[in-house]
Structures are given as structure tokens and as C-alpha cells.
Amino acid sequence: MLKFSVFLLFAILAVSASKRPRCLKGPTHKSRATPETDMLECTLYEKSSCCHAHFTKELAQSPVIKVQNTYWNRCGNLSESCESYMKKMECFYRCSPLAAHWADDNYSAGLDSVPICQKFCDGWYEACKNDFTCVNNWLTDWEIDEKGENHCKNECIPYSQMYSNGTDMCETMWGKSLKVSKSTCRCLNLNETDASLLKYIVQDSSSSSSSSSSSSSSSEERACHKKVIKLEQLKEAEEEGLEKE
Numbered sequence: 001m002l003k004f005s006v007f008l009l010f011a012i013l014a015v016s017a018s019k020r021p022r023c024l025k026g027p028t029h030k031s032r033a034t035p036e037t038d039m040l041e042c043t044l045y046e047k048s049s050c051c052h053a054h055f056t057k058e059l060a061q062s063p064v065i066k067v068q069n070t071y072w073n074r075c076g077n078l079s080e081s082c083e084s085y086m087k088k089m090e091c092f093y094r095c096s097p098l099a100a101h102w103a104d105d106n107y108s109a110g111l112d113s114v115p116i117c118q119k120f121c122d123g124w125y126e127a128c129k130n131d132f133t134c135v136n137n138w139l140t141d142w143e144i145d146e147k148g149e150n151h152c153k154n155e156c157i158p159y160s161q162m163y164s165n166g167t168d169m170c171e172t173m174w175g176k177s178l179k180v181s182k183s184t185c186r187c188l189n190l191n192e193t194d195a196s197l198l199k200y201i202v203q204d205s206s207s208s209s210s211s212s213s214s215s216s217s218s219s220e221e222r223a224c225h226k227k228v229i230k231l232e233q234l235k236e237a238e239e240e241g242l243e244k245e
């Protein structure tokens with residue numbers, strides 16, 4: 001009897017673990033997303049996180065000096081506004097349980113064509129345009145020394161000179177990781193809304209490769225916008241509730 005209940009316990013544990021989202025297979029990633037306590041940054045993902053809380057320590061300062069082996073300040077400290085976008089991207093890559101939906105088929109530590117919102121990229125560009133960088137592609141353009149640390153090969157120039165606009169920046173800075181979405185709704189903003197819209201966003205990425213008709217995609221678009229309105233109403237109601245307390 002004891003044997004049986006131990007077996008049952010493990011069976012239940014195994015089933016609940018397999019329901020947890022898988023993570024990318026990068027050097028800092030867990031195999032599956034689990035809750036974390038005491039995250040200092042990336043708290044958006046604390047309920048279901050692919051990174052360990054201690055990873056966020058290096059990000060929990062301003063200016064950020066380096067993350068793992070990569071120095072962020074090779075062209076001087078980033079401005080706070082630019083840095084906040086870089087952090088969102090770093091948190092998404094390292095910690096988000098959603099990221100593995102867009103794992104690169106050939107390189108499971110990498111991302112391929114994450115549908116990012118145009119608005120997000122434009123905001124990012126606006127935030128960074130007066131900051132300096134020496135690399136066009138942050139994944140491939142550094143000179144890496146024997147310690148694995150990054151150095152500039154080229155001179156530091158303003159982001160506004162390195163990239164022509166938000167789309168160019170998003171689709172170049174991390175290689176093929178990000179792809180600006182044609183939809184204004186079925187795309188990621190790297191905030192709380194993403195998880196609620198995932199259903200519509202993932203549907204879009206998978207149906208774009210098959211021969212889906214544009215009418216089904218416009219009905220998905222409508223469903224997504226409806227969901228956004230619902231979320232906004234919910235948020236308003238919650239805020240009103242809080243005010244009454």
C-alpha cells in the first residue's frame with residue numbers, strides 16, 4: 001500500500017511537472033519554468049520563471065555594468081530609459097516561460113522571429129537613440145577575449161546612426177531573434193499583457209506558415225482586440241476596487 005501511494009505521488013509530481021512550460025536551452029536557463037521568490041528584476045516572470053532569482057542580481061542596478069560575460073557599458077553607461085528596454089529584453093530571453101515558443105529550430109538556446117510589437121520597437125528606439133553602441137548585431141559583432149568578455153571592434157556611434165528606425169533596430173540588434181509583427185495586437189510588448197494574449201499570438205505565428213485565409217486572420221485580429229478591451233476593463237475595475245478600500 002505504501003509502495004503504491006509513493007508511486008502515485010511520483011506519478012502526480014511527474015504529470016504536474018510536465019505541465020510546466022519548457023524553457024530555452026541557454027546557459028542560465030532552467031529546464032522548466034517554476035516560481036521564484038526574491039527576484040530583484042524581471043519580476044514580471046516570478047510566478048513562472050526560466051531563470052533563477054540570483055541571475056537577476058546583475059540586472060538590479062543602474063547603470064548595469066555587465067550581465068554574465070557581456071559588458072553593457074563598452075560605449076559608456078546607457079541612459080536609464082534605454083537601459084530599461086535592454087533589461088526587458090534580457091528578462092524575456094532569460095526568464096520568460098513564453099520565449100521557448102520561438103526557439104530557433106537549429107539552435108535551442110536562441111530565438112527565431114519572436115513577433116514583437118511595432119510600438120515597442122519604436123519606443124525602444126526613441127529611448128536609446130542618443131546612447132552609444134559599437135555593434136550592429138549584439139550577438140555576433142563583438143570581439144570576444146580569452147575570458148569570454150566582449151570588446152568593441154569598431155568605434156562607438158549613436159544608436160540613431162547605427163540603426164535607421166525601431167524596426168531596423170529590433171530586427172538587427174539580436175540577429176533574427178525578433179520580427180516586427182504586422183499585427184498591432186497579436187504581438188509581444190514584454191509586459192503583463194503578453195501572457196493573456198499568447199493564444200492569439202501563437203496562433204498567428206503557426207498559421208502564417210500554413211495557407212490560412214486572410215479572413216481567419218482578421219477574425220483572430222478582432223478576437224485579440226476584444227481581449228485587450230476586456231483586460232483594460234478588468235484593470236479599471238480593479239483600480240476602482242482598490243480606491244474604495
Ligand SMILES: *[C@@H]1O[C@H](CO)[C@@H](O)[C@H](O)[C@H]1NC(C)=O
Pocket residue numbers: 062063076077
Ligand atoms: C558610469 O556609472 C558608474 C557607476 O555609477 C560611474 O562610476 C562612472 O563614472 C560612469 N561612467 C561614465 C563614463 O559616466
Ligand SMILES: *[C@@H]1O[C@H](CO)[C@@H](O)[C@H](O)[C@H]1NC(C)=O
Pocket residue numbers: 104105106112
Ligand atoms: C537549419 O539549418 C539548415 C541547414 O543548415 C537550414 O537549411 C535551415 O534553413 C535552418 N532552419 C532554420 C529555422 O534556421
Ligand SMILES: *[C@@H]1O[C@H](CO)[C@@H](O)[C@H](O)[C@H]1NC(C)=O
Pocket residue numbers: 164165166167168
Ligand atoms: C526603417 O529602416 C529600414 C532600413 O533602413 C527601411 O527599409 C524602412 O523603410 C524604415 N521604416 C520606416 C517605417 O521608416
Ligand SMILES: *[C@@H]1O[C@H](CO)[C@@H](O)[C@H](O)[C@H]1NC(C)=O
Pocket residue numbers: 119120189191192193
Ligand atoms: C503593455 O504594453 C502595451 C503597449 O505599450 C500597453 O498598451 C499595455 O497597456 C501594457 N500592458 C500593461 C498591463 O502594462
